[in-house]
Amino acid sequence: MLRLKGKGVSEGIAIGPLCFYKRQTSDIPRYETKDAAAEWQRFKDAQQLAVEQLGEIAEKAREQAGDEAAVLFETHAMMTEDLDYEEHIQNSVENLKLNAEAAVKDASDFFADMFASMDDDYMKERAADVKDVSARIIGILTGAGQGGMDSDVPAVVAADDLAPSETIQMDKSKILGFATEGGSGNSHTAILARTMGIPAIVGLGDQLKQLTEGCMVVVDGRSGEIFADPDQQTLDAYKEKLEAHIKHRKLLAELKGKPSVTKDGxxxxxxxxxxxxxxxxxxxxxxxxxxxxxxxxxxxxxxxxxxxxxxxxxxxxxxxxxxxxxxxxxxxxxxxxxxxxxxxxxxxxxxxxxxxxxxxxxxxxxxxxxxxxxxxxxxxxxxxxxxxxxxxxxxxxxxxxxxxxxxxxxxxxxxxxxxxxxxxxxxxxxxxxxxxxxxxxxxxxxxxxxxxxxxxxxxxxxxxxxxxxxxxxxxxxxxxxxxxxxxxxxxxxxxxxxxxxxxxxxxxxxxxxxxxxxxxxxxxxxxxxxxxxxxxxxxxxxxx
Amino acid sequence: MKSFEYTITEEVGIHARPAGLLSKEAAKFKECTIKVWKGEKSAEPKRLIQLMALGVKHGDTIKVTVEGADEEAVFEHMKKYFEENL
The missing domain is CATH 3.20.20.60 (Phosphoenolpyruvate-binding domains)
Incomplete structure (x- = not known):
């Protein structure tokens, strides 16, 4: 049995196989463009598609996690069209003759760094928003598309970090829990996990690298602990906790809003x-x-x-x-x-x-x-x-x-x-x-x-x-x-x-x-x- | 140019959600330059990233300036928007 410790950001217990989130990673191409106007148009087309996609994701979020989550993606859509962001890219394309992918990457780094250097934990997290939005546009430009999880059975999803759009796009019925290397309690993924009622642990760092695809894990979203290949005793203890947790959730669904009144009134x-x-x-x-x-x-x-x-x-x-x-x-x-x-x-x-x-x-x-x-x-x-x-x-x-x-x-x-x-x-x-x-x-x-x-x-x-x-x-x-x-x-x-x-x-x-x-x-x-x-x-x- | 001062009562300040909504509101007035000032630094609210980067928090006193076409009406509109939403 291996014990990992991170920061529990969404309560609950998950028991199941581990599945690593897979990204379509391809190197971002960087070259000098001959036709800056055409390159700019490529960006504008990709930008428009990204805004449309984000609109659809916002609707999905509204259904699964409520208005608060939906507004996040609407904000992402606005960021995609932000004038400063756009001007930064335009300058790279028209004056530096950069290709669209590289121009977006540079703008992403510039604005993410700016947020990351702010003296406010909440604003630091917004660096992730800029990167998320930019990755989407770059994905569209290179045709690589988005990542995903590949598991037939419900699993605990492990990743270096998860962007909110990645979180919401996963099939919720397949997710038992989240475990990420980076992130904080303020990250959108943490907030989304909480509203969706999925246990999550962030800040695990290098520890996740010790785990293998498909290994059995127990995730305790309250204590921030993960037990990989748990022994029988640990497994039994957590199965019991999980049952109590499910029972409590059931009570919540049944009794919320009901009066506290005896059978005889x-x-x-x-x-x-x-x-x-x-x-x-x-x-x-x-x-x-x-x-x-x-x-x-x-x-x-x-x-x-x-x-x-x-x-x-x-x-x-x-x-x-x-x-x-x-x-x-x-x-x-x-x-x-x-x-x-x-x-x-x-x-x-x-x-x-x-x-x-x-x-x-x-x-x-x-x-x-x-x-x-x-x-x-x-x-x-x-x-x-x-x-x-x-x-x-x-x-x-x-x-x-x-x-x-x-x-x-x-x-x-x-x-x-x-x-x-x-x-x-x-x-x-x-x-x-x-x-x-x-x-x-x-x-x-x-x-x-x-x-x-x-x-x-x-x-x-x-x-x-x-x-x-x-x-x-x-x-x-x-x-x-x-x-x-x-x-x-x-x-x-x-x-x-x-x-x-x-x-x-x-x-x-x-x-x-x-x-x-x-x-x-x-x-x-x-x-x-x-x-x-x-x-x-x-x-x-x-x-x- | 017209301006007003305002102390933010919104719990989270001008962060993601309130910033997005304010940005949308300000973008309605294309003929008018609206700026939010926090001390020496300023941002145009229709530019979302700029606005967020200003880092306006709960309890901060900011100045909002309005300049351009239909200044008076935009001033009143924005003042009301801040008072009701932020």
Missing amino acids: RSIKICCNIGNPDDIQFVKENDGEGIGLFRSEFLYLGCSDYPSEDYQFEAYKKVLEEMAPKEVIIRTMDIGADKQIDYFKMPHEENPALGMRALRISLTRPEVFRTQLRALFRASAYGKLGIMFPMVASVWEVREAKAACEKVKEELRSEGIPFDENTSIGIMIETPAAAVMSDLLAKEVDFFSCGTNDLTQYTLAVDRQNNDLGRFFDPHHPAVLRLLKLVADNAHKEGIWVGICGELGADPELTQTFLSIGIDELSVSPRSVLPLREKVRSSSVKEL
Whole structure:
């Protein structure tokens, strides 16, 4: 077995024979032309044909990969007719008396180099567009045509690099995956592979040369690994993964857009936990019904100093706009305990899990809190926002936090900055104290969300980070479940909703229990949304 | 000659897709020279490669100049196009 490592740019698993992409390579002729006008006409004819071909490819792309992919080829068609590009070629033909093929090659090199030297990774990739377009024209001029893959059975396609037009022109039913020497996550091939749902690994370099045509390979598009001639153990493990993947895809097709409702009509909202605005794509892909927990820590962890109000505002606004009209619940910073940040200069603590963390920091550092609240309320004008405070133990903490909100709202009003007056305010229930006091807390806020990891740790007095305590850390412990029931009952008495945003929410063994105690929302990682929806749709509350 | 300044709000800047669309739009006005300025450098938007090579990113403030026949109408048209699409 041989293991190759590249960069996984399109998720998924492929198992099958390897097939090298074959190009019609012929040397590009270079000679002095006697009739520059005729040579120019040859170019113009080839250019026109290339534009027509690209139009057809754009249509094919639209069917297979959507509008976004189609626009790429329309852009290619425009590049083919670009005035600078054309003038460069015209100059070579008319003044330097070059033949059309060589003139196109020179223009290709010139503009590809120009893009490759730009200080922007995205623009660097555009060098590939120029080369792709030029190769097409040269192919037409020399009559060599395009390359292709030659395999009767579905295969993993290997190549030095694949131009987007080459990718889209291959017979999709024959492609299991892509493996290329060059390329990056920004390359069109990577983007196309993702939209077509085909696993792809790029940046394999010379490693591909070790493989032979037709050898059996396993491609893991997530880890970026390729196993050639895999041993039985590896093969079995990946076959299992592949089946799980296919099952997930099937769920996606069956359950996307369907409501999360039990057989006897009880509906529950299934939302997502995210830690970064980039995760929104996974929320959308998996049909999350909103964002039940957006951890704002990433803004603080990614900086070397306190993130500014504007910086935070832009990040919140983006998430709200992208998710609108669905609700986004943003948790104010949950720093401390296992998440320490240097510039907060927190004194060393003997027992950080019980120490200065989360809302306790916010209430102790009102200026840091104010900045975050201002950013949040300003962003509230761009979607449906809920603000959630973590690590609450007492009613006074919630009142103090709400007072800080009111102060910020007053500031914004006087500054004439728009915000949503109806922004809902909620709290995490993750301490036994908050669960026990939930009758009074419910009068203060618009919603509860239970953080089951911390609730388990604090209820059972078991450190969740200590692996030796594994069997003592039991989130199914009746003490935890009783607290959840108490919280749900108290929430409903005050007419507010209650959710679970801890890992427990995705546990299918507890879905029935959650439904029966009246949990209104489960917020889980995007990948768990559809399996959970499937579970909900096959359950009925009355069975219990 | 008329000109306006504009700060790009489009997430990806004037990259492939938005550049292609802008290029098409600008090419409609054959009698008018339209230029996009980023600092000292400029590009004619109807020339796609030039436009892309200008490397206009999200948050960049650019200047657009319009000169030629029917200047006023083209100016208004392009200003509106930038505001709505970029």
